Amino acid sequence: MNTTPDHTFIPLSPIVHPWISSLLQHGSLLHEMVDKEQSPVNIQSIKPFEENIGKYQEVFEKYGLDYRIYFARKANKCIGFAKAAASLRQGVDTASYNELAQCIEADIPAGQLILTAAIKNEDTLTLAVQHAVHIIIDNLDEYHLLEAIARTQEKEVSISLRIGGFDLHGEVMHSRFGFSKDEAFRLITENVSSHPYIRYEGLHFHLNGYSMEARAAALAQCVLLSDELASQGIETKQLDIGGGFLVNYLESEQEWLTFHRELKRAIRGERPALTYQNDALGIIKIDNVLYGEPTVYPYYNDTYRERFLDAILRSEVSPFTQPLHAVLRERNIQLRIEPGRSLLDQAGITVARVAFRKKDTAGALLVGLEMNRTQMKSSSADFLLDPIHLPTVRKEDDNEPVEGYLVGAYCLEQEFILKRKIVFDSYPEVGDLLVFVNTAGYMMHFFESQAHQFALASNVFCSETLDMRRDDE
Numbered sequence: 460m461n462t463t464p465d466h467t468f469i470p471l472s473p474i475v476h477p478w479i480s481s482l483l484q485h486g487s488l489l490h491e492m493v494d495k496e497q498s499p500v501n502i503q504s505i506k507p508f509e510e511n512i513g514k515y516q517e518v519f520e521k522y523g524l525d526y527r528i529y530f531a532r533k534a535n536k537c538i539g540f541a542k543a544a545a546s547l548r549q550g551v552d553t554a555s556y557n558e559l560a561q562c563i564e565a566d567i568p569a570g571q572l573i574l575t576a577a578i579k580n581e582d583t584l585t586l587a588v589q590h591a592v593h594i595i596i597d598n599l600d601e602y603h604l605l606e607a608i609a610r611t612q613e614k615e616v617s618i619s620l621r622i623g624g625f626d627l628h629g630e631v632m633h634s635r636f637g638f639s640k641d642e643a644f645r646l647i648t649e650n651v652s653s654h655p656y657i658r659y660e661g662l663h664f665h666l667n668g669y670s671m672e673a674r675a676a677a678l679a680q681c682v683l684l685s686d687e688l689a690s691q692g693i694e695t696k697q698l699d700i701g702g703g704f705l706v707n708y709l710e711s712e713q714e715w716l717t718f719h720r721e722l723k724r725a726i727r728g729e730r731p732a733l734t735y736q737n738d739a740l741g742i743i744k745i746d747n748v749l750y751g752e753p754t755v756y757p758y759y760n761d762t763y764r765e766r767f768l769d770a771i772l773r774s775e776v777s778p779f780t781q782p783l784h785a786v787l788r789e790r791n792i793q794l795r796i797e798p799g800r801s802l803l804d805q806a807g808i809t810v811a812r813v814a815f816r817k818k819d820t821a822g823a824l825l826v827g828l829e830m831n832r833t834q835m836k837s838s839s840a841d842f843l844l845d846p847i848h849l850p851t852v853r854k855e856d857d858n859e860p861v862e863g864y865l866v867g868a869y870c871l872e873q874e875f876i877l878k879r880k881i882v883f884d885s886y887p888e889v890g891d892l893l894v895f896v897n898t899a900g901y902m903m904h905f906f907e908s909q910a911h912q913f914a915l916a917s918n919v920f921c922s923e924t925l926d927m928r929r930d931d932e
């Protein structure tokens with residue numbers, strides 16, 4: 460049954476958590492929030508975040524592992540999530556001076572904080588040393604600066620070393636981050652282990668991409684390194700495998716596969732476009748031959764979130780003859796993870812108001828939203844989830860579905876909130892709302908900017924009784 464009629468819209472139905480469904484039934488509350496906070500408004504909920512932490516905990520507990528979950532707060536700016544992680548006795552991974560300072564200010568105990576920032580200047584390291592925050596060291600210059608600060612402050616500081624360049628199928632996994640295993644071994648045995656102020660505690664990695672196999676291989680190689688260190692009498696207390704746990708955003712694998720198939724047909728000109736001006740979403744077309752895949756996040760996944768962790772832990776990686784969970788348990792090593800996106804799964808929505816409708820020069824319907832594309836943007840070429848249209852007034856007749864595109868407030872031809880063509884159940888009216896679900900992880904914050912002097916969006920938390928309060932209140 461490969462014959463999709465040419466004009467068929469290909470839906471990508473998002474998974475919608477019950478807190479979002481119940482909020483959507485209170486459209487007037489959403490209108491109130493947009494009126495009060497301006498458009499767009501980011502609405503968050505702690506409940507799914509707590510549930511997600513619980514799901515990871517179940518996996519660790521199933522295998523009897525010592526563990527700690529550090530929420531990578533760079534994925535969302537709200538302090539509310541960092542506080543929630545801390546109150547569940549987990550931790551927060553901070554990636555800048557301000558992220559760290561805000562957590563300290565919020566009274567999150569330093570023992571529950573780690574610093575992984577890619578650039579750690581003197582101020583940042585000094586703040587971490589003063590508060591005895593565990594630091595992940597990436598390179599020798601950073602290490603020497605930390606040494607100097609610890610000596611001046613006469614303070615002990617515990618560190619992990621970030622490792623890069625793991626082997627996978629006989630090839631080095633390229634990375635700009637971390638020490639090679641040999642460099643780390645030398646630094647730890649020749650310097651850190653006898654240092655008056657610096658205490659070696661563990662190894663760390665955070666891999667780009669979403670390969671379960673690469674993470675299992677990297678973890679196994681860290682265990683081997685810890686064994687070599689143990690043979691020199693040096694204990695490794697913890698291994699930290701970073702984040703990058705996949706999220707599943709979509710209800711239907713079939714829709715996801717159909718979308719990919721039809722996108723390619725559209726780019727070859729075999730059916731009407733699925734995207735604005737037939738944007739190829741990163742696929743390259745030469746002489747009507749397509750190369751590569753769309754450069755989009757893998758929005759549909761079977762092995763996601765805690766299942767992804769479970770799959771890593773169940774992996775057997777040679778030379779070990781047991782699954783990794785048993786290898787870790789046997790050595791009494793604490794396993795740490797730093798999920799960002801996956802702890803925020805279902806924890807936030809973005810709500811924006813329709814400002815205008817118009818036609819472009821080709822006759823396509825454009826729906827202008829009071830928001831800009833940096834307010835819902837990640838490195839993915841498009842956010843491939845159907846938005847939800849909340850009409851201001853329900854019209855009885857005249858409910859013809861209509862196709863169109865969502866455009867935003869920055870004065871650029873490329874300023875599309877979504878590149879994908881959207882179907883509205885009824886013709887959008889000025890003042891209607893568009894709701895984008897599952898935007899708390901990266902989408903709402905990571906790239907938000909203030910061009911044209913637009914204010915940043917407000918961040919509001921919604922309680923189970925649908926009370927709203929600002930993140931900073």
Ligand SMILES: *Cc1c(COP(=O)(O)O)cnc(C)c1O
Binds near residue numbers: 534552575797
């Ligand atoms: C970004 C980052 C994370 C979080 O990654 P997710 O994909 O959001 O889970 C964790 N650790 C480090 C060091 C990071 O840079």
